Amino acid sequence: MRVRFAPSPTGALHIGGARTALYNWLLARGQGGTLVLRIEDTDRERSTPENVEQILDALRWLKLDWDEGPVFQSQRSERHREVLEQLLSTEHAYHSSATAEDVKAYKQRHGDDRGFRGEREAQGAVRLRVPDEGESIVEDVIRGQTRFPNASLDDPVIARADGSPLYNFAVAVDDLDAGITHVVRGEDHLSNTPKQLLVFEALGQTPPVYAHLPLLYGPDGKKLSKRHGAASVQELRDAGYLPEAVDNYVALLGAGFAADEEYFTLDELAERFRLDRVSKNPAVFDERKLRHMNGRYLRELGIDELTRRTEEFTGRTGLRSAVEISAEKIQTLADFWPLAGFLLDGPVEDPAAFERTIAADGGVEILRAAREALNEAEPFTEAGVEAALRGIVERTGLKPGKVFQPVRVAISGTTASPGIFESVALLGRDEVLTRIDRALRRAGGDHH
């Protein structure tokens, strides 16, 4: 089995493209086959070396490796020219200068459902001669037989007047030469498959097995794009998602696994993946479910690994303790800093939080009491801090939250943080007292 994947080399690896890549990978790995990468690089504007490298980088981040390639179409022009000549000489193809207008006029005369058939000319673009009778049948693993009447198919242009080959021709030749047995790609290619089939037929060769994946949409049912937030693998990565979670979530979008289990490693996915089980209907990419999954993956990493990745993501070091007390409160790597950054860089600015807690009734008194208790807390550990602060709760009879929130705001600047005892203990006595004093000064009228 030789599986071929051809990402569109536009720089960003679209999430739909990532799923296609993943399914190709799962198919090849699950069956012990070979995964071949093909790059369509004829569009110099989009397929720059930098863009191609970005795609490869995104694939590597997803842990999707390949066995052969990338094979670039542009490196094969010699071969394409050769096959073109063969088709021309066997009259499976012909030169034609017919334009789009000519095609339209032809349909006007023969009916909308009649495909264009051109006249053989001395020069012009090269068109493939499509039989007038019969049908081209795509044996699709996912959809079953899909029949396209040949009569309604235009003779497709397979090479420009300058001899350069077009996609539907080049890809067929490349797949043939590479001995590709399985082509798994997006459904947007389904209607073009008959053209590729016809090339194989004209060459007297057997086409590969095709499987067309349903497309991926955004929450509004439209094609997934930047408007929907993250639309590419690179954007997911920047948003703090883990490759494990992205692989797992994306695989679920149409893989047709039993629904009682949802968490799988790449190897488990490869083991279970069945091409003929893949869903036929398009799926909507739901980032909320990805977030949920990501949170679980994050916590399964363990503190050491989570720390490593968080430090890599934030570009900071010395995060272990902060990560430890934040782990169960974040869903993405990007959630970490807003929640726990105050532990390293000081309180954040959130005037509303200050007003509601410290500046509010009794806030200053509570902070003074907390300062006193923490000044004497011994030892200054999580347990020691808890005992000290709970002592205030008991003495005053106030609700725990009423006592803890002012302290939280004093040390973090805002109302959401890791556990208060853990945070206070981690900061250390000196730093906590300093921050409380600063908050008291700001509340005004304090003499410390």
Next chain:
RNA sequence: GCCGCUAUCGUCUAGGGGACUAGGACGCCGCCCUCUCACGGCGGAAACCCGGGUUCGAAUCCCGGUAGCGGUACCA
């Protein structure tokens, strides 16, 4: 226009003629846990596009309609 694909809770899905009072997950709502935010636990609301057939019996098979999507380039 023409050719083609698709159609189960808001979303991802299970289901492949009786096991369906249609199951799970995310999200949502309520309760519990609780120092905030979360995590976790328990419970709840929530779907077979419409119409015909076939059959003793249809979410499941067939046909039609409708809707969505894709293709229809000297793009990929």
